[in-house]
Amino acid sequence: MKKIVLTAAMALIVMSGLAQEKKDSTAKKSSGYEFTVVKENPITSIKDQYRSGTCWCFSALSFLESEIMKEKGIDSLDLSEMFVVSKSYHDRGIKYVRLDGHLNFAAGSSFGDVLHVIKDYGIVPQDAMPGLNYGTEKPEHFEMDEALKGYVDAIVENPNRTLTTAWVNGLDGILAAYLGEIPETFEVDGVTYTPESYRDYLGINPDDYVSLTSFMHHPYYSQFIIEVCDNWRWDSSYNLPLDEFMEVMYNAIENGYTIAWGSDVSETGFSRNGVAIVPDVDKKPGSGSDQERWIGKSEEKSAVSQENATEKVITPEMRQDGYDRKTTTDDHGMQIYGIAKDQNGTNYFMVKNSWGDAGKYNGIWYASDAFVRYKTLNIVVNKNAIPKDIRKKLGIK
Numbered sequence: 001m002k003k004i005v006l007t008a009a010m011a012l013i014v015m016s017g018l019a020q021e022k023k024d025s026t027a028k029k030s031s032g033y034e035f036t037v038v039k040e041n042p043i044t045s046i047k048d049q050y051r052s053g054t055c056w057c058f059s060a061l062s063f064l065e066s067e068i069m070k071e072k073g074i075d076s077l078d079l080s081e082m083f084v085v086s087k088s089y090h091d092r093g094i095k096y097v098r099l100d101g102h103l104n105f106a107a108g109s110s111f112g113d114v115l116h117v118i119k120d121y122g123i124v125p126q127d128a129m130p131g132l133n134y135g136t137e138k139p140e141h142f143e144m145d146e147a148l149k150g151y152v153d154a155i156v157e158n159p160n161r162t163l164t165t166a167w168v169n170g171l172d173g174i175l176a177a178y179l180g181e182i183p184e185t186f187e188v189d190g191v192t193y194t195p196e197s198y199r200d201y202l203g204i205n206p207d208d209y210v211s212l213t214s215f216m217h218h219p220y221y222s223q224f225i226i227e228v229c230d231n232w233r234w235d236s237s238y239n240l241p242l243d244e245f246m247e248v249m250y251n252a253i254e255n256g257y258t259i260a261w262g263s264d265v266s267e268t269g270f271s272r273n274g275v276a277i278v279p280d281v282d283k284k285p286g287s288g289s290d291q292e293r294w295i296g297k298s299e300e301k302s303a304v305s306q307e308n309a310t311e312k313v314i315t316p317e318m319r320q321d322g323y324d325r326k327t328t329t330d331d332h333g334m335q336i337y338g339i340a341k342d343q344n345g346t347n348y349f350m351v352k353n354s355w356g357d358a359g360k361y362n363g364i365w366y367a368s369d370a371f372v373r374y375k376t377l378n379i380v381v382n383k384n385a386i387p388k389d390i391r392k393k394l395g396i397k
Contacts, residue, residue, distance in 0.1 A: 212248060
């Protein structure tokens with residue numbers, strides 16, 4: 001009798017073990033994302049903006065690097081972010097003083113700012129102006145940002161009443177101390193360039209690019225100035241219905257173009273595991289590095305179950321509500337360069353970030369169609385990436 005009981009018990013243990021093994025195997029098979037690339041366009045190497053609010057510059061230059069690679073057929077390129085940041089702060093300081101301080105003067109800015117700088121001043125390669133004159137290997141701008149703000153505020157409050165002819169030189173002096181002098185000439189492959197001639201050699205025409213958005217508080221197929229503080233140059237964006245807005249993005253990727261993407265990444269669905277979806281969860285952002293500011297210092301956001309999650313169906317009304325109630329803000333600029341599908345057939349945009357090799361995919365994020373529909377503030381694309389019928393509606397030639 002004991003032998004029978006023992007045999008039965010052993011059989012039960014074996015069966016239980018097999019069942020658990022099958023359960024574990026099934027769980028392993030169903031957990032995590034499996035992405036299949038549908039279309040992927042060339043990008044340059046992943047960069048790290050580290051402790052600086054310069055995502056707008058990193059992403060816009062990455063976008064332009066891909067544009068240049070596409071047009072000139074070259075394999076790689078690395079343009080200087082800090083050349084652009086320095087010229088941007090120069091222009092913003094002058095405007096800030098002209099407006100008696102009634103302008104956003106901070107690290108953040110917009111894609112259009114990069115295009116303005118390149119159009120007005122040109123561009124230089126990274127090795128001509130690395131912009132790290134303050135003793136660190138990665139950008140750390142908090143001290144510089146505060147020093148510049150203190151300086152322009154002192155000029156605005158000028159007790160002389162009449163401005164001197166020296167204050168702009170003082171502004172540029174602070175920028176040069178932190179970011180380096182603006183190079184007048186430099187060499188690339190044995191050829192001497194100025195910033196302007198290098199821009200022309202690369203074939204960058206800022207007029208080839210347009211900003212698009214999709215909101216209901218302005219008429220569709222018109223232009224309006226997106227009302228966010230970082231849009232300090234007051235650039236306009238073309239306004240499209242949501243479905244046509246998304247059509248532009250898919251058309252761009254399918255035809256070999258990439259996209260400069262401005263988005264809200266403070267959502268819980270934009271997590272450390274390299275995936276962005278729209279779960280019904282809300283958490284507060286962290287602080288510190290730019291990455292920590294938006295997705296936190298710990299792995300807590302990765303712990304949110306995303307696999308096989310049912311996403312919300314995004315409507316124009318939801319987008320507008322997020323913008324009006326400030327649950328959708330202009331947090332972060334990135335570059336969209338491809339389309340992939342997960343194991344369930346859901347479309348995801350492939351995103352190049354500027355947080356180094358962070359995340360499960362070493363600096364790359366996969367943002368679902370729903371996330372992009374919901375949390376995109378604006379995009380910048382080559383006007384040739386826009387379908388002809390939509391370009392006609394917008395009056396873009």
